[in-house]
Amino acid sequence: MEYTFHWRPVFRNLPDLLEAGLLTLEVAVEAMLVGIVLGLALAMIRMSGRRSISWFATSWVEIARNTPALLQLFFFGFGLGAFGIHLSPFWICLCALSFNNAGYLAENFRGGFQAVPDTQVKAARSLGMTYAQAYLRIVIPQVLRIVYHPMTNQMVWSVLMSSLGMLVGFRELTGETQFLASKTFRIFEYFLVTAVIYYVIVKFILAGSRVLSWRLFRY
Amino acid sequence: MIEVKDVHKAFGDLQVLKGVTLDVSNGEVISVIGASGSGKSTLLYCINGLEPIQSGQILVDGTDVHAKETNVNKLRTGLGMVFQQYNSFPHLTTLENVALAPRIVLKKSKDEAREIASKKLDHVGLGDKLEVYPNKLSGGQQQRLAIARALAMGPNYMLFDEVTSALDPELVGEVLDALRMLSDEGMTMILVTHEIGFARDVSDRVAYFHEGVIEEIGPPSQVILDPQSERTRKFLSAVR
Ligand SMILES: Nc1ncnc2c1ncn2[C@@H]1O[C@H](COP(=O)(O)OP(=O)(O)O)[C@@H](O)[C@H]1O
Ligand SMILES: [Mg+2]
Numbered sequence: 001m002e003y004t005f006h007w008r009p010v011f012r013n014l015p016d017l018l019e020a021g022l023l024t025l026e027v028a029v030e031a032m033l034v035g036i037v038l039g040l041a042l043a044m045i046r047m048s049g050r051r052s053i054s055w056f057a058t059s060w061v062e063i064a065r066n067t068p069a070l071l072q073l074f075f076f077g078f079g080l081g082a083f084g085i086h087l088s089p090f091w092i093c094l095c096a097l098s099f100n101n102a103g104y105l106a107e108n109f110r111g112g113f114q115a116v117p118d119t120q121v122k123a124a125r126s127l128g129m130t131y132a133q134a135y136l137r138i139v140i141p142q143v144l145r146i147v148y149h150p151m152t153n154q155m156v157w158s159v160l161m162s163s164l165g166m167l168v169g170f171r172e173l174t175g176e177t178q179f180l181a182s183k184t185f186r187i188f189e190y191f192l193v194t195a196v197i198y199y200v201i202v203k204f205i206l207a208g209s210r211v212l213s214w215r216l217f218r219y
Numbered sequence: 220m221i222e223v224k225d226v227h228k229a230f231g232d233l234q235v236l237k238g239v240t241l242d243v244s245n246g247e248v249i250s251v252i253g254a255s256g257s258g259k260s261t262l263l264y265c266i267n268g269l270e271p272i273q274s275g276q277i278l279v280d281g282t283d284v285h286a287k288e289t290n291v292n293k294l295r296t297g298l299g300m301v302f303q304q305y306n307s308f309p310h311l312t313t314l315e316n317v318a319l320a321p322r323i324v325l326k327k328s329k330d331e332a333r334e335i336a337s338k339k340l341d342h343v344g345l346g347d348k349l350e351v352y353p354n355k356l357s358g359g360q361q362q363r364l365a366i367a368r369a370l371a372m373g374p375n376y377m378l379f380d381e382v383t384s385a386l387d388p389e390l391v392g393e394v395l396d397a398l399r400m401l402s403d404e405g406m407t408m409i410l411v412t413h414e415i416g417f418a419r420d421v422s423d424r425v426a427y428f429h430e431g432v433i434e435e436i437g438p439p440s441q442v443i444l445d446p447q448s449e450r451t452r453k454f455l456s457a458v459r
Contacts, residue, residue, distance in 0.1 A: 119306050120306060120308065122264075122269055122302070123300075123306035123365075124320075125269060125295070126298075126299075127324060127368065127369070127372060128296040128324040128325075128372060129323065129324055133324070141310045142309065217310075219309060219310055219352040219353075219354060
C-alpha cells in the first residue's frame, strides 16, 4: 500500500486550525471557570447536609461522573432540543463541559475541605478571626493546594473532552479539522497536525500549572 | 477576672459540664487536672465561646461571653488559647502565622504586625525560625509558635489545653519552660494538664475535675499533696 503525504493543503489552512485551537482553549477555560464556581457550590451544598437541596447536588455529581461525557453533551444538544430549547453549538459544548467539570471538581473540593482539620478553624477563631476570615485566610488556601493537581488534570480533560463538540456541529479544533479534511481528503495529515496542536496545548497547560504552583505553594 | 457560674453544657444527650463554678483572679495560675473525658477541654472551649452553653454564665472582666450582644471576636483577642493539637497554619511561615491575626483582627499595619510577631517569637525562643514553614518545626517548636501566636494578640488571659500531651517526652520541657516564663511574668492562666509535678510548681490553685464538676479545688499543697476527696486521692495515685 502506498500513501503519499501531501502537507501543503494542511499548512495552507494552518491559520484556520490554530484559530479553532484558540476556540477550543476558550471553551475549555470558560467551562473550567464555570465548573469551579458550580463545583464549589455543589461541594458546599453536599457538606451542608441539608436533605432538601443536597439530593440535587448528589444527583448532579453522580450523573456527571458516571455517564459518558458524550451523552451529557447530547443532553444539552438534542435533549434540550426536544423541549424546544435550542442552544448554539458553542453553548451546548460550554454547558456540557461545565456540567461535567462541576461534577468532578465538586468531589475534589469536598475531599479538600474534609482534609483540613476542624481544629484549624477553631485555632483561627480563638485568635478573634471571624468565620469568613478563618475560611478565607486559613481553610481555602489549604484546600486550594490539595485540589490544585486534580484541578490541573480536569483542565486538561476539559480541553480533550471539548473535541466531542464536533458531534453537535461545533467547529472547535476537531470540528474544524474534520471540516477541512473532508474538503481536501488529506484526512491523515490533518488529524496528525491537529493531534500535535492538542499535545502542545496540553503541555502548555501542564507547564503553566507547574510554574504557578511554584509561586503559590512554598511549603 | 474570669467568673464561671454554675455552667451546664451538653452535646446532644451527653451532659458534659454539670454545674461548674470557678473564679480566676488576675495574675492567678489555675491548673485543671482530671481523667480524660471529664470535660476539661469543653470548659476551656466554653470560656472563649467556641462552644455554646445550656445554662449558667461565664463572665470575662464582666462581659458575658455567651450573651447575644457580646462581640465574641473582640473578646477572644483578650483570651489566648493553645490547643493539644499543634494547629500551626501550614501554609504560612512562622512569622506569618503570628503576624496574621494582629494584622486582620487588630488592624495593625503590616510592618507593625511583623514587628510584634518577631518579638513574641523571639520571646519563646523561635527568633531564628521566622521564615521557616511549620512542617520544618518539631512538635515542641510548634507549640511554642502557638503560644507566641496567642500572645501577639495581647491577651489578658491564657487558656492551655494539654499543650504537652501530644509531644515526645524530650520536647515537653521546652514548652513547660515557656509556660513557666509566662507565669513568672504574671500572666493569668488556666492550665489543663497531666503534668502533676509541673502543676504543683506553678499553680496558685489546682482544680480536680470529675465527670463534669469540680470535685476539689485548692492550693497545690492541699489538692496534690493532701487531697481531701477520696476521688482526688484515687486519681492522683493512678496517674503517679
Ligand atoms: N464536639 C463534641 N461533640 C460531641 N461530644 C463531644 C464533643 N467534644 C467533646 N465531647 C464529649 O464530651 C466529653 C468531654 O470531653 P472533653 O471536654 O474533651 O474531656 P477532657 O478534655 O476532659 O478529656 C467526652 O465524653 C467527649 O466525648
Ligand atoms: Mg481534653
